[in-house]
Amino acid sequence: MKARLVADAKDAGFDVVGVARPDAVPEAASRLRRFLFDGFHGTMAWMVTTEERRARPRTLWPAARSVIMLGLNYGPDTDPLETLGKKDRGTISVYARNRDYHDLIKGRLKQVAGRFAAHSGADVKVFVDTAPLMEKPLAAAAGIGWQGKHTNLVSRDFGSWLFLGAILTDLELPADEPETDHCGSCRACLDICPTDAFPAPYRLDARRCISYLTIEHKGPIPKAFREAIGNRIYGCDDCLAVCPWNKYARTTREAKLKAREDLENPALSDLAQLDDAGFRARFSGSPIKRIGRDRFLRNVLIALGNSGDTSAAKLVATHLDDPSNLVRGAAVWALARLDPERAGIERNARLAGETDPSVREEWHALG
Structure with a gap:
């Protein structure tokens, strides 16, 4: 048997x-x-x-x-x-x-x-x-x-x-x-x-x-x-x-x-542009799909912040208005790594209107 x-x-x-x-x-x-x-x-x-x-x-x-x-x-x-x-x-x-x-x-x-x-x-x-x-x-x-x-x-x-x-x-x-x-x-x-x-x-x-x-x-x-x-x-x-x-x-x-x-x-730049529908289509049938677009974008933005590619700062900045606080917070960190000057400008413009504590903490960490 x-x-x-x-x-x-x-x-x-x-x-x-x-x-x-x-x-x-x-x-x-x-x-x-x-x-x-x-x-x-x-x-x-x-x-x-x-x-x-x-x-x-x-x-x-x-x-x-x-x-x-x-x-x-x-x-x-x-x-x-x-x-x-x-x-x-x-x-x-x-x-x-x-x-x-x-x-x-x-x-x-x-x-x-x-x-x-x-x-x-x-x-x-x-x-x-x-x-x-x-x-x-x-x-x-x-x-x-x-x-x-x-x-x-x-x-x-x-x-x-x-x-x-x-x-x-x-x-x-x-x-x-x-x-x-x-x-x-x-x-x-x-x-x-x-x-x-x-x-x-x-x-x-x-x-x-x-x-x-x-x-x-x-x-x-x-x-x-x-x-x-x-x-x-x-x-x-x-x-x-x-x-x-x-x-x-x-x-x-x-x-x-x-x-x-x-x-x-x-390419990180391609992945960073995925909306929810694009994420689901890209990872259909993949185990990646189960973590959802927001967690995945969080990871991609961290990687962009580590890339040293200053030309990606503009793309990262587009996520400062993302509906997900998880994505916005990661974008703050990544932008500060790639373009500290722009991060400071964005901080002055956005901090007062940010309601999520975790994102506010990211802005405050810029000094």
């Missing part, structure tokens, strides 16, 4: 399959509790409300006897760090350069789970990372890889580039041997982090992570991290891309996983 499951998974496009017991990671609960106690989850309150279910898979489904973990390789064809030097262009995380992987994975998981249920008569439930399941520890327990010092899964065959999905079943399958940690003394992922988001190996403070700041965080980007963000407008791949195990990773094989040309290194 397990051999047929693996064959069906490979036929559906998955690159690796492993099986773990639902209780294979007993330490997951205490690790999660410490993460939340330290406040490392930032504003992701849903992690607190789903703590019990997240830490124990059988809380999600008491009948579960096996967790089938599946991985899909999304390794990039080029070095994702190369775009960081092109300051007038935006860098988008590799996983978001094409269609939303949640949709891609879920469809395939349902296909594999359906075949498995038909062959075995077992009940199944499908989970992608939108459900409260700790995929990375379970994937390590299933032998797919290990959680590296950057807290992401690392595979000897695919480096740090695996999408994960899970199928829970009430059928007891032979469990695989867990993978051991092969990070050794390497600190590459820790040392490259632009915002020092790793207080210690294997620990991540999301509040300092660029992926969190540009995607999950709904308010203004904290000033302490704006310059370090550079031109990263959605996510950050630095700690993934620098992993030495990537040299063994195969590049993507499917067109569905290859980057769209317009998302590989888009």
Whole structure:
């Protein structure tokens, strides 16, 4: 039965399959509790409300006897760090350069789970990372890889580039041997982090992570991290891309996983002109769409402020009247970086009429 499951998974496009017991990671609960106690989850309150279910898979489904973990390789064809030097262009995380992987994975998981249920008569439930399941520890327990010092899964065959999905079943399958940690003394992922988001190996403070700041965080980007963000407008791949195990990773094989040309290194000046309709059209089917135009424009304006391109000051200034306070505040900061004199003039003209406290704070910060 397990051999047929693996064959069906490979036929559906998955690159690796492993099986773990639902209780294979007993330490997951205490690790999660410490993460939340330290406040490392930032504003992701849903992690607190789903703590019990997240830490124990059988809380999600008491009948579960096996967790089938599946991985899909999304390794990039080029070095994702190369775009960081092109300051007038935006860098988008590799996983978001094409269609939303949640949709891609879920469809395939349902296909594999359906075949498995038909062959075995077992009940199944499908989970992608939108459900409260700790995929990375379970994937390590299933032998797919290990959680590296950057807290992401690392595979000897695919480096740090695996999408994960899970199928829970009430059928007891032979469990695989867990993978051991092969990070050794390497600190590459820790040392490259632009915002020092790793207080210690294997620990991540999301509040300092660029992926969190540009995607999950709904308010203004904290000033302490704006310059370090550079031109990263959605996510950050630095700690993934620098992993030495990537040299063994195969590049993507499917067109569905290859980057769209317009998302590989888009011009910041083009993105800064998107209205809501333009944003929705540009990112239709992309995970970027879920953060909305305002948060995305916030990120783009921060990147423009870091670009050093003084000719972009005029474009940035057009956002000083944006309906979104999130966009207006980012525009103030970016304009002050690109054209301090104009920022001072605009401050004198606009501060008195600004009602939002966060935007007023940005104007006051100009001195």
